[in-house]
Every structure is written in C-alpha cells, then in structure tokens.
Amino acid sequence: MNVQNTIQKLRDELDQYNYNYYVLDSPTISDYDFDIQLKQLQDLENKHPEYFDENSPSQRVGGAITKNFKTVPHEYRMYSLDNSYSKEDLIEWEKRVQKVLGEVPLEYTCELKYDGASISITYENGKLTRAVTRGDGFQGDDVTNNIKTIKSIPLQLKGDFPDKFDVRGEIILPFAGFEKMNQDLIEIGETPYSNPRNTASGSLKLQDSAEVAKRPLDCLLYFLIGNNLPFATQYDGLEAARKWGFKVPKEAKLALSLEEVFKYIDFWDIHRHELPYETDGVVVKVNRFQYQDELGYTAKSPRWAMAYKFKSEQVSTVLNSISYQVGRTGAITPVANLEPVQLAGTIVKRASLYNADQIEKLDIRLGDTVFVEKGGEIIPKIIAVDLSKRSENSEPTKYITHCPECHTELIKNEGEVNHYCPNFYGCPPQIIGRIQHYISRKAMDIEGLGGETVALLFNNGLVHNYADLYQLTVDQILPLERMAQKSADNLVKGVENSKSIPFERVLYALGIRYVGETVAKKLAKHYKNIDALSQATLMDLVLVDEIGEKIAKSVLEFFENEENRIIIDRLKNCGIQFEIIENINPNATDKLAGKVFVVSGVFQQFSRDELKKAIEENGGKVGSSISAKTNYVVAGDNMGPAKLEKANKLNIPILSEGDFMILINEN
Structure with missing residues (x-):
C-alpha cells in the first residue's frame, strides 16, 4: 500500500473511532491504541x-x-x-398555526432545549467549511x-x-466535564467557572x-437548512443527519398531537435532572417543512416553533440595598442588590x-427576605x-x-411606567449610552471601539456626542489608559470606515426613541434621505406603513x-451616509408599483x-398574509388550504x- 493510501486508511479509521466514541457513546478501541494510531x-503527514x-x-x-x-x-x-x-400558551399557539394552515392534520417534533451556545456550520461536498456563532442572528x-476541535462534529x-x-x-x-475543569482550577488555586453555558x-x-481542544465540549444538532434538502420534515431531517455522522439527541420524538407533546413535556420536566447536560425546556416544531414555509417568521422568531420553558428554580435571599441605573434614553431602572445566593448554576x-410600580406591587423593603428566580433561566428577578x-x-421603599447621576428631578409621563431623567444632553450615562448605541454592531459597527472605550473617551473630555468621534486623532487617544499605538490606529480607522454604513443603519444609530432596526428601514426606504424625514409632518409619518403616532411624535421631537x-449637520460634513443609495438593477421596472x-x-x-x-425589484410589495389589500397571490405546489380559501373568498x-x-415580462 502506498503512503497516500495508508494516510487515508488511518484517517478513515480514526474518524470512525471518533464517531463511535463521541457520537454513539460506544468506544471500539482503547485510548492508548487510538493515540498510537493518531x-x-x-508522523506520516x-x-x-x-x-x-x-x-x-x-x-x-x-x-x-x-x-x-x-x-x-x-x-x-x-432566529x-x-x-x-404553560400548556395554555401552546394551545393558543396551535390555534394561531391552524388559523394560517386551516384544519390540516398536524404533527410535531419535540426536542429538549439544551442550554449552550448556538452555532451554524456550513458543509460543502461533505466537508466542514465554516462555523459561525449566532451573533445577532444576521451575522x-x-x-x-475552534469548532473543528470538537470531536462530535464531523469534519x-x-x-x-x-x-x-x-x-x-x-x-x-x-456536567461531568465542567466539574472536572473546575476541580482542576481549584487544585491550582484558580477561580472556578460560574456555569457550563457561559464556559x-x-x-x-x-x-x-x-x-479549545482540551475542553470536553460537545455539539448537539437540532436543525438543517439549505436549498432542496432531501426530506420533507424536521424529524426526517434529524434522522438523516444521524446517518451522515452528526450527534442528534436521541431524546427527540415525533408527536402526532398536542396531547402527545404534553406527555413529552411532563416526562422531561421530571427526568431532565438525569441528563448529562443543562436543559431548560422543550422546543416544539411543526414537523412538515411545507407548513413551516407557509407559517413563515415574525421579525424575531419562526411562527412554526415554540419553546416551552420548565418552571424556574427559586431560592430565597436578603435584599441589602436598591441602586438606580440610568439608560441611554434617560429611563431609570431600580436594581436589587442581594445577599449572594446560588441559583440554577x-x-x-x-x-x-423594573420600575416604581413593581416595587410598590411587591411592597419590597430593605432587609426583606425575598424569593428569586431566573426569568427564562437567564435573568434573575x-x-x-x-x-x-x-x-x-x-419602612416602605x-x-x-x-x-442618581446628574441630580436632575425625574419625570414620569402619563401612561408610562418608567421614571425618566430629562437632562438628555447633560446626564453622563445617557450621553455614554447613546454613543455606545451609535457604535454598536447593528448600527455603525465601529471596529476598535467598545463600550468601555467610549466611557474612557467621555470621561477624558474627548467626546460629548457621537459626532465628536469623527474629530478624534491618534495623538489624542494615545495618552489614555490601556491605549497603545495599534489600538489608537484601529479606533481612528474604524471610525473612518463607518462613513460607508448605509442610511437605514445610520438612522437606527441616531438613537431616536422607539426607532428600532425595522422602523429605521421603513423610514429610510420611504423618505430616501434625512432632509425629507426631518421635514415630515405628524400626518405624513403616520401614513407610512407600520408607523404609529407614538413613533411619529418621537421622530418629530428628535428633529x-x-x-x-x-x-446631524456635523455628521453630514464628515461624510456620513444620510440618503439611500439605490442599487441600480438594469432589469428593474416599476410595472408592479402599488401592487401587493x-x-x-x-x-x-x-x-x-x-x-x-423579483416582486420588490419591479416596484411591488410583498405581504405576509392575505387581506383585502392583497392584489395577487403567487401560488406554488402545496399552497396552504387556509390561504387558498381566503384568496378565493376575497x-x-x-x-x-x-x-x-408573464406578468413581469409584459411590455
């Protein structure tokens, strides 16, 4: 056998040993023999x-x-x-699903919701080519x-x-690996890790x-996505993934009704503590991909899936004090400082x-013994x-x-639960918070500049608003604490690169109250530039798709x-993008303008x-559901019966x- 064949034979055998050990949990070779072969x-490689x-x-x-x-x-x-x-929540969810799909027979895939870090891994021609963290969902x-070192992930x-x-x-x-890592740290006098998920x-x-390779990390697969996948359901996809070499939890089960889903939940609510991993609930998915396509997504989550969260663990501890934080919009958030207590790891x-109303509702007082749980197993409350x-x-609180920062008297607007500091341009946490929002990933995404550095720049008098960032020089930054030449160069370069960020993200970055990513995109698309938006009236704004009076008033107040x-004038002079740069498509038309x-x-x-x-490039608008405003339905195979019925009715x-x-190619 030649060298190349020997190398390939060793690789194939070692891959199979890894698969047997880390995926099937059924080793077929001793650790010693594996190490010798590796x-x-x-040596040959x-x-x-x-x-x-x-x-x-x-x-x-x-x-x-x-x-x-x-x-x-x-x-x-x-997403x-x-x-x-509660099970009532799931019943309501099924009703919403059936409202879209009609009275079709539904089956569900039930999977345990493991508490770790989500990962997306791309395979091309059977080879692992890229692995990306969840990030903000878009990037x-x-x-x-690092992912290639995890032995339950097939290469x-x-x-x-x-x-x-x-x-x-x-x-x-x-758990076992986490405890071993902590024991090793304790033995050498180091601080142990706080919990498996964060680690x-x-x-x-x-x-x-x-x-990374030294850490006993594992990867549990829960979904596959791509074009023309060779199966029609979530459950079949999991079964196929097992055959291809992925570690798919054996606890996943097909449920033919919501009653079977409830039995699955009841079983694992008791037996989850026997599992070797952290789990905080059950994920229920509509099984058929055809139905998933019909149901689609909201701005944040799929309509075809729901996470049922197990009841949170509760502990009691003592409230030592209450402190107050100021957000970038001036909202005041009271925070309970507790006697440290172990909770859910x-x-x-x-x-x-949360707010004054919550304190009054709980009648919480200093020195009280309080019950604490983790909301969704994450945020203590x-x-x-x-x-x-x-x-x-x-005494009552x-x-x-x-x-607490600038000592300005607080205000509370009618119909709102939060108190606000009205000192918008003089309160340090508000100023720092707005700049931190401006540089954030979803906004201007300024590399080389983080939240702590923003506070450092403000506290040293170098920036008072986000326009000041564009006047910074390397010489100003270098004397600051923890700032070396390369850090200063990267910061200035990152600020300069942000000038190419498109208008809709700039608009979001400005931090106008109630103007999130989605609203910023709608306003940018409608008004095309900052000048047109700044001159809009209340009535103009309210007439924009999905812009209500509260958002409209906030936009007016800002300008x-x-x-x-x-x-804004200073940012314009710096070269910030304050207008939509239309992508020129030679094939685009306006023949579908005004059509939904x-x-x-x-x-x-x-x-x-x-x-x-194609609809949008030809001037049309894509709607998510059929209504009286819909002009056409483009229907493929297996169109949802509820949508078909509604289209015919209207x-x-x-x-x-x-x-x-034919429609878009007509002269």
Whole structure:
C-alpha cells in the first residue's frame, strides 16, 4: 500500500473511532491504541505535507491562533424562539398555526432545549467549511478553527448528503466535564467557572484552538437548512443527519398531537435532572417543512416553533440595598442588590426591579427576605417577599425623586411606567449610552471601539456626542489608559470606515426613541434621505406603513431639538451616509408599483426568496398574509388550504409561477 493510501486508511479509521466514541457513546478501541494510531498518522503527514487535509483527524488537536475573529453574515438568518410557560400558551399557539394552515392534520417534533451556545456550520461536498456563532442572528463570528476541535462534529460526512447546506447545533459542556475543569482550577488555586453555558460560549472565542481542544465540549444538532434538502420534515431531517455522522439527541420524538407533546413535556420536566447536560425546556416544531414555509417568521422568531420553558428554580435571599441605573434614553431602572445566593448554576448578587410600580406591587423593603428566580433561566428577578421574616421596624421603599447621576428631578409621563431623567444632553450615562448605541454592531459597527472605550473617551473630555468621534486623532487617544499605538490606529480607522454604513443603519444609530432596526428601514426606504424625514409632518409619518403616532411624535421631537440638528449637520460634513443609495438593477421596472403580492407554496423554477426579490425589484410589495389589500397571490405546489380559501373568498387572482413570469415580462 502506498503512503497516500495508508494516510487515508488511518484517517478513515480514526474518524470512525471518533464517531463511535463521541457520537454513539460506544468506544471500539482503547485510548492508548487510538493515540498510537493518531501519532502514526501525524508522523506520516509531517513527512508528506503534499497530502495535507484540513479535515484530517490530526487537525482536531488544534494549534491555530486567531487574534481577531472575523464577523461574517449568515446565509440563512438565525432566529430566536418565542417562549411559552404553560400548556395554555401552546394551545393558543396551535390555534394561531391552524388559523394560517386551516384544519390540516398536524404533527410535531419535540426536542429538549439544551442550554449552550448556538452555532451554524456550513458543509460543502461533505466537508466542514465554516462555523459561525449566532451573533445577532444576521451575522456572527467565524470560529471554524475552534469548532473543528470538537470531536462530535464531523469534519467529513458519510453517505448520501446534499452538495451544500448548513446545520444548526448547540455547543454544550457536559456536567461531568465542567466539574472536572473546575476541580482542576481549584487544585491550582484558580477561580472556578460560574456555569457550563457561559464556559461553553467563552470557549468558542479562545484565541488558541489547542486550548479549545482540551475542553470536553460537545455539539448537539437540532436543525438543517439549505436549498432542496432531501426530506420533507424536521424529524426526517434529524434522522438523516444521524446517518451522515452528526450527534442528534436521541431524546427527540415525533408527536402526532398536542396531547402527545404534553406527555413529552411532563416526562422531561421530571427526568431532565438525569441528563448529562443543562436543559431548560422543550422546543416544539411543526414537523412538515411545507407548513413551516407557509407559517413563515415574525421579525424575531419562526411562527412554526415554540419553546416551552420548565418552571424556574427559586431560592430565597436578603435584599441589602436598591441602586438606580440610568439608560441611554434617560429611563431609570431600580436594581436589587442581594445577599449572594446560588441559583440554577450561578451566583446571583443582583436582580432587576423594573420600575416604581413593581416595587410598590411587591411592597419590597430593605432587609426583606425575598424569593428569586431566573426569568427564562437567564435573568434573575424577585417574584415575592417572605412577609413572615419581615422586621417590625421596616419602612416602605421611597422611590428616588432625582437622577442618581446628574441630580436632575425625574419625570414620569402619563401612561408610562418608567421614571425618566430629562437632562438628555447633560446626564453622563445617557450621553455614554447613546454613543455606545451609535457604535454598536447593528448600527455603525465601529471596529476598535467598545463600550468601555467610549466611557474612557467621555470621561477624558474627548467626546460629548457621537459626532465628536469623527474629530478624534491618534495623538489624542494615545495618552489614555490601556491605549497603545495599534489600538489608537484601529479606533481612528474604524471610525473612518463607518462613513460607508448605509442610511437605514445610520438612522437606527441616531438613537431616536422607539426607532428600532425595522422602523429605521421603513423610514429610510420611504423618505430616501434625512432632509425629507426631518421635514415630515405628524400626518405624513403616520401614513407610512407600520408607523404609529407614538413613533411619529418621537421622530418629530428628535428633529425639533436644535442640538440634534447641529449634530446631524456635523455628521453630514464628515461624510456620513444620510440618503439611500439605490442599487441600480438594469432589469428593474416599476410595472408592479402599488401592487401587493403574497407568495405561498413550493416552486419549481425559483425559490420563494427569489420570487419576493423579483416582486420588490419591479416596484411591488410583498405581504405576509392575505387581506383585502392583497392584489395577487403567487401560488406554488402545496399552497396552504387556509390561504387558498381566503384568496378565493376575497376574489384575489391566483398566479402560477408561469403566470407571474408573464406578468413581469409584459411590455
């Protein structure tokens, strides 16, 4: 046997041993024999570098150093899940599903919701090519080198798989491995890690992949996404993934009714504590991909899935004091400072009290013994007071009347629960918070500049608003604490690069109250530039799609403020993008202008996204649901019966894929 064949044989055998051990939990070789065989492979690869393969089992030991993790966009957005906390919530969810789909027979895939770090991994021709963290759902950090060290993640797939697709999984740290890591730290006098989830997440961003390789991380797959996948349901997708070499939790189950879903939940609510990993609930998914397509997504989550959260663990502790934080909009948030207590795997010292109404509702007082739980297993919150332990001398909590930072008297607007500091341009946390929002990833995404550095710049008198960022020089920055030449250069370069950020993100970055990402995109698309938006009247704004009176008034107030207008003029002079740069498409027309289309079903020639893009490029608008405002429905195979019935009832023309192509190609 020649050297190349020997190398390949060793790789295939070691891959199979890894799969048996880490995926099937059924080792077929001793650790000693595995190490001997791996050493043999490494020696051969070192002597014959011409046969190097980045997906060889020898590469799992790590060694690649990543100083800066590159941010890359997800080809398919990673959505978050809506949460439910009762079976009644799930019943209501099913009703919403049936309202869209009609009275079709529904089946569900039930999966345990593991508590780790979400990951998206791309495979091309069966090889792992890229791994990206969830990030903000639209983009994340490329952690491919680190992911390749996790032995339950296949580097090369087995069997008959698609040419290209993405898998979604949860990177977790089993309890046993976590405890071993902590024991090792304790023995050398180091501080142990707080909980498995944060440790797993932090491991993905270690610079040295060899260090990641030492950690007993695992990856549990829960979803596959791509074009023309060879199965019709979520459950079949999980079964196929198992055959290709992925570790899919055996606890996943197909439920033929909501009653079976409830039985699954009841079982795991009791038995979840027997699992080797952290889990905080059950994810219920409509099984058929056809129905998932019909149901679609909200701005944040799929309509075809729901996370049922197990009842949170509760503990009691003592409230030592209440402090007050000031947000970038001036909103005051009271925070409970607690006697430290262990809760759901972490030490809890603080909990949000939300607002004055909540304090009054709980009648919470200093020195009280309080019950604390984690909202959704993440955010600690006080749910009640143990009145039996209250001191006879306790006095009701008096909410502060003045800002804890600038001492301006607080205001509370009618119909709102929060108190606000009105000193918008003089209160330090508000100023710092607005600049931090401006530089954030979803806004101007200024590399080399983080939240702590913004505070440093403000506290040293170098910036008082986000327009000041564009006047910064390297010489001004260098004397600051922890600022070296390269850091200063990167900061100034990052600020300069932000001048190419498109108008809709600039508008979001300005921090106008109630103007989030979605609203900013709608306003930018409608008004095209900042000048037209600044001159809009209340009536003009309210007539914009999905812009209500509250948002409209906030926009007007922002532009009526002279200091805001001055800042915007300064940003203009710096070269910030304050108008939409239209992408010129030579094939685009306005022949569908004023027409609303709903796309439904499975198509032969085009994907749903391609059809939607064609509608928008020709001046039309894509609607998410059929209504009296819908002009056409573009229907493919397996169109949802409820949509078909509604379209017929409203006498809306139904176009086939071919009909639509004729429509946009007409002279």
